Amino acid sequence: xxxxxxxxxxxxxxxxxxxxxxxxxxxxxxxxxxxxxxxxxxxxxxxxxxxxxxxxxxxxxxxxxxxxxxxxxxxxxxxxxxxxxxxxxxxxxxxxxxxxxxxxxxxxxxxxxxxxxxxxxxxxxxxxxxxxxxxxxxxxxxxxxxxxxxxxxxxxxxxxxxxxxxxxxxxxxxxxxxxxxxxxxxxxxxxxxxxxxxxxxxxxxxxxxxxxxxxxxxxxxxxxxxxxxxxxxxxxxxxxxxxxxxxxxxxxxxxxxxxxxxxxxxxxxxxxxxxxxxxxxxxxxxxxxxxxxxxxxxxxxxxxxxxxxxxxxxxxxxxxxxxxxxxxxxxxxxxxxxxxxxxxxxxxxxxxxxxxxxxxxxxxxxxxxxxxxxxxxxxxxxxxxxxxxxxxxxxxxxxxxxxxxxxxxxxxxxxxxxxxxxxxxxxxxxxxxxxxxxxxxxxxxxxxxxxxxxxxxxxxxxxxxxxxxxxxxxxxxxxxxxxxx
Amino acid sequence: xxxxxxxxxxxxxxxxxxxxxxxxxxxxxxxxxxxxxxxxxxxxxxxxxxxxxxxxxxxxxxxxxxxxxxxxxxxxxxxxxxxxxxxxxxxxxxxxxxxxxxxxxxxxxxxxxxxxxxxxxxxxxxxxxxxxxxxxxxxxxxxxxxxxxxxxxxxxxxxxxxxxxxxxxxxxxxxxxxxxxxxxxxxxxxxxxxxxxxxxxxxxxxxxxxxxxxxxxxxxxxxxxxxxxxxxxxxxxxxxxxxxxxxxxxxxxxxxxxxxxxxxxxxxxxxxxxxxxxxxxxxxxxxxxxxxxxxxxxxxxxxxxxxxxxxxxxxxxxxxxxxxxxxxxxxxxxxxxxxxxxxxxxxxxxxxxxxxxxxxxxxxxxxxxxxxxxxxxxxxxxxxxxxxxxxxxxxxxxxxxxxxxxxxxxxxxxxxxxxxxxxxxxxxxxxxxxxxxxxxxxxxxxxxxxxxxxxxxxxxxxxxxxxxxxxxxxxxxxxxxxxxxxxxxxxxxxxxxxx
Numbered sequence: 001x002x003x004x005x006x007x008x009x010x011x012x013x014x015x016x017x018x019x020x021x022x023x024x025x026x027x028x029x030x031x032x033x034x035x036x037x038x039x040x041x042x043x044x045x046x047x048x049x050x051x052x053x054x055x056x057x058x059x060x061x062x063x064x065x066x067x068x069x070x071x072x073x074x075x076x077x078x079x080x081x082x083x084x085x086x087x088x089x090x091x092x093x094x095x096x097x098x099x100x101x102x103x104x105x106x107x108x109x110x111x112x113x114x115x116x117x118x119x120x121x122x123x124x125x126x127x128x129x130x131x132x133x134x135x136x137x138x139x140x141x142x143x144x145x146x147x148x149x150x151x152x153x154x155x156x157x158x159x160x161x162x163x164x165x166x167x168x169x170x171x172x173x174x175x176x177x178x179x180x181x182x183x184x185x186x187x188x189x190x191x192x193x194x195x196x197x198x199x200x201x202x203x204x205x206x207x208x209x210x211x212x213x214x215x216x217x218x219x220x221x222x223x224x225x226x227x228x229x230x231x232x233x234x235x236x237x238x239x240x241x242x243x244x245x246x247x248x249x250x251x252x253x254x255x256x257x258x259x260x261x262x263x264x265x266x267x268x269x270x271x272x273x274x275x276x277x278x279x280x281x282x283x284x285x286x287x288x289x290x291x292x293x294x295x296x297x298x299x300x301x302x303x304x305x306x307x308x309x310x311x312x313x314x315x316x317x318x319x320x321x322x323x324x325x326x327x328x329x330x331x332x333x334x335x336x337x338x339x340x341x342x343x344x345x346x347x348x349x350x351x352x353x354x355x356x357x358x359x360x361x362x363x364x365x366x367x368x369x370x371x372x373x374x375x376x377x378x379x380x381x382x383x384x385x386x387x388x389x390x391x392x393x394x395x396x397x398x399x400x401x402x403x404x405x406x407x408x409x410x411x412x413x414x415x416x417x418x419x420x421x422x423x424x425x426x427x428x429x430x431x432x433x434x435x436x437x438x439x440x441x442x443x444x445x446x447x448x449x450x451x452x453x454x455x456x457x458x459x460x461x462x463x464x465x466x467x468x469x470x471x472x473x474x475x476x477x478x479x480x481x482x483x484x485x
Numbered sequence: 486x487x488x489x490x491x492x493x494x495x496x497x498x499x500x501x502x503x504x505x506x507x508x509x510x511x512x513x514x515x516x517x518x519x520x521x522x523x524x525x526x527x528x529x530x531x532x533x534x535x536x537x538x539x540x541x542x543x544x545x546x547x548x549x550x551x552x553x554x555x556x557x558x559x560x561x562x563x564x565x566x567x568x569x570x571x572x573x574x575x576x577x578x579x580x581x582x583x584x585x586x587x588x589x590x591x592x593x594x595x596x597x598x599x600x601x602x603x604x605x606x607x608x609x610x611x612x613x614x615x616x617x618x619x620x621x622x623x624x625x626x627x628x629x630x631x632x633x634x635x636x637x638x639x640x641x642x643x644x645x646x647x648x649x650x651x652x653x654x655x656x657x658x659x660x661x662x663x664x665x666x667x668x669x670x671x672x673x674x675x676x677x678x679x680x681x682x683x684x685x686x687x688x689x690x691x692x693x694x695x696x697x698x699x700x701x702x703x704x705x706x707x708x709x710x711x712x713x714x715x716x717x718x719x720x721x722x723x724x725x726x727x728x729x730x731x732x733x734x735x736x737x738x739x740x741x742x743x744x745x746x747x748x749x750x751x752x753x754x755x756x757x758x759x760x761x762x763x764x765x766x767x768x769x770x771x772x773x774x775x776x777x778x779x780x781x782x783x784x785x786x787x788x789x790x791x792x793x794x795x796x797x798x799x800x801x802x803x804x805x806x807x808x809x810x811x812x813x814x815x816x817x818x819x820x821x822x823x824x825x826x827x828x829x830x831x832x833x834x835x836x837x838x839x840x841x842x843x844x845x846x847x848x849x850x851x852x853x854x855x856x857x858x859x860x861x862x863x864x865x866x867x868x869x870x871x872x873x874x875x876x877x878x879x880x881x882x883x884x885x886x887x888x889x890x891x892x893x894x895x896x897x898x899x900x901x902x903x904x905x906x907x908x909x910x911x912x913x914x915x916x917x918x919x920x921x922x923x924x925x926x927x928x929x930x931x932x933x934x935x936x937x938x939x940x941x942x943x944x945x946x947x948x949x950x951x952x953x954x955x956x957x958x959x960x961x962x963x964x965x966x967x968x969x970x971x972x973x974x975x976x977x978x979x980x981x982x983x984x
Contacts, residue, residue: 389635390636411673414676422666432643470563
């Protein structure tokens with residue numbers, strides 16, 4: 001019998017994950033020993049921990065280390081995405097405390113769960129083995145199911161948690177089945193090995209097992225990034241989940257889904273690009289159109305942003321269809337700016353809504369523009385960025401994505417994209433109409449802005465504006481990040 | 486070296502209003518001190534642009550990359566895309582810059598008392614819009630142009646929505662969506678052109694003067710031109726894309742209408758002259774019959790509809806569509822005389838229609854209605870007002886000696902050389918303009934008195950505004966030579982000098 005060979009393990013690539021996991025467990029312990037109602041300090045510790053992790057991740061920029069015999073990798077691609085996840089988590093932690101106090105569900109488990117989600121997402125970004133990616137996805141998803149249903153006293157939150165869990169479990173099945181078939185077709189789960197095995201096949205596009213595997217994996221990820229027609233869970237879950245978690249879900253896990261999808265399609269299956277890009281073309285058009293058209297009719301602002309987030313996944317898919325340097329770098333840039341603008345917008349929603357998740361309609365923004373001018377200006381910036389108006393980050397992001405598509409000759413896709421973008425302007429404008437052009441229907445106390453929320457808003461406004469005016473440095477990071485894949 | 490070339494004067498033109506916004510912040514809620522600051526900034530802009538005009542002969546000109554330009558500026562902005570911050574000023578831009586600076590002074594003055602609420606925000610939006618419009622008239626990098634093109638929309642959206650009347654929200658959203666729809670397709674065309682150029686030469690650029698050298702196959706050119714044309718035709722506006730205009734103009738506050746008619750419409754024609762035609766000459770040639778047809782329909786249709794209007798502001802809005810139709814015909818002819826006429830007509834229309842919107846606004850402030858049927862016999866009642874009303878109405882219908890005549894005359898003369906039929910049909914439009922304008926004047930100024938309340942005649946501020954408009958109108962009508970001279974060189978360059 002052969003000895004089981006123990007590979008040389010270099011821990012460097014997963015240091016941030018280890019650090020965050022340990023921190024999360026320490027927080028869980030601390031939580032047990034701290035009296036209920038005094039959990040705010042956990043938020044501060046998590047924020048500091050996330051910032052420290054960001055430093056740790058940032059230090060790995062430029063490195064290229066494979067470890068666990070090719071199951072995880074430290075490269076710029078992973079680093080860029082990890083930064084997005086940390087950013088999303090950091091902003092979420094900042095806006096969570098005030099909300100959770102108000103909703104009387106400030107349980108200390110929240111922060112460790114957010115950190116575990118980040119660990120899962122990080123593994124998805126750095127995983128170069130289908131199993132690692134799956135592991136990351138499950139760590140992320142299980143934590144998210146709990147987070148979606150975190151407000152135990154609220155029926156809608158419970159519904160969101162359950163719905164997310166059921167549909168998520170279903171999609172995981174698809175994904176795992178796809179991975180199994182891919183393994184069956186290629187004999188390996190390492191993405192780089194899959195690439196070389198598929199590359200040596202005489203006619204990979206005729207290999208039914210491989211194609212089915214690819215299709216099922218894409219379906220699984222389409223669930224996670226909420227691409228139509230696999231988006232049905234999104235509006236209910238986004239509406240029901242506690243608002244900070246909705247913000248987090250729309251930015252972090254979506255980016256993680258794209259990270260894994262990019263890695264699998266572009267690294268493992270580039271030989272099948274013709275096939276998957278055709279499929280994604282249809283998916284992108286459907287996602288953009290369904291998202292935008294349905295968003296037009298929404299009165300509940302969380303639902304509206306849920307559909308808008310579907311549409312945004314569609315724009316990002318346009319970049320993936322292109323599959324070239326510009327398109328993929330565009331996805332990275334877009335996911336980063338989307339995290340800023342969307343979490344910012346949700347932060348404002350938290351401030352406008354009242355206890356028990358009431359007051360969450362577009363109409364409830366009436367008069368905000370003159371009652372709370374600074375908040376309204378911030379919201380205006382987020383909405384214009386979401387709508388893709390220059391000079392915001394959202395504009396540069398779309399510019400980048402659509403440039404990628406035009407470069408590869410997908411002109412009709414780009415045309416459909418910009419027409420969608422024009423239609424989407426309507427529902428973003430509608431919020432502004434209420435903020436600035438209508439009088440409030442009733443007088444009520446606006447929630448005070450606490451220091452962490454203010455910090456989150458400042459970061460989000462800066463992140464939505466600065467990359468729109470001087471995008472070069474982030475663009476260069478994004479371009480370097482996709483160079484290797 | 487001239488003192489103007491030592492400073493980045495074009496950048497100052499764009500960013501001075503934005504700096505003015507910062508000055509407004511400390512006095513945000515103090516209407517009395519905010520208004521003079523904003524007006525001061527606008528006057529400074531006007532002074533700068535007039536200074537540019539006066540000293541244009543002394544400017545050395547830009548020798549290297551941009552022939553025919555008086556001043557230019559160039560700096561990298563987003564190097565990874567090849568987007569540059571390129572500004573250039575030639576005679577056409579200078580005329581438009583002067584018109585912009587002038588119109589904003591007037592718009593600020595006319596809203597001096599009528600904007601009573603949220604003045605800080607109003608003035609900030611006005612100045613931001615001035616910056617955006619200046620940028621549109623100065624940008625020579627297509628991506629930069631697009632940026633300003635979109636930026637100028639946002640303040641107008643809020644202006645109509647917050648201070649407008651009637652169905653203001655419907656109108657402002659309609660205005661915004663129409664414009665966005667066209668401009669996004671133009672953005673795609675810009676990207677496509679950029680990529681094609683990069684493919685051909687290896688140079689990633691959005692600079693107009695590099696992109697002019699791109700080799701374009703005929704059908705590609707047609708598609709790209711169509712996208713540009715759509716964006717600009719919506720702004721013009723040409724039939725059948727004009728439906729946003731009557732709503733937006735009618736429901737906007739007076740200052741908003743003045744800026745809309747005076748400047749935003751001009752960005753469409755300017756874009757066509759600066760970018761559309763030079764970039765895609767063959768496609769433009771091929772689409773000339775369509776352009777002629779749409780312009781003629783605009784003229785005749787808008788004039789007929791104007792005749793049927795009961796609301797004065799709506800009538801003037803429709804007359805704008807008609808007048809812009811002449812601008813369109815002049816551009817479509819793409820011939821030096823007609824093009825000079827178009828450019829002059831752009832400025833003239835800005836002045837005349839701006840003044841007419843001011844006049845209607847003043848009447849509305851007094852009587853709280855704009856219905857034609859509500860007025861009559863103003864001539865005996867408020868003579869100063871009526872004098873200006875008559876003057877600008879006459880200017881609008883193209884009385885020789887006043888500004889509009891020169892532009893329309895040149896457009897028709899030039900067009901006559903290229904396509905007599907079009908010119909002949911356009912003459913019909915002039916007659917129609919005459920009919921509805923005379924009806925307006927006759928009903929409102931003469932007839933017997935109908936207004937229920939005694940109206941106050943013009944205040945000193947209002948007289949100053951209208952006198953300024955009148956001075957410009959008369960000057961342009963009697964002595965247009967300096968302005969024609971100003972646009973002569975760029976027009977020759979654009980049309981290739983052939984007559």
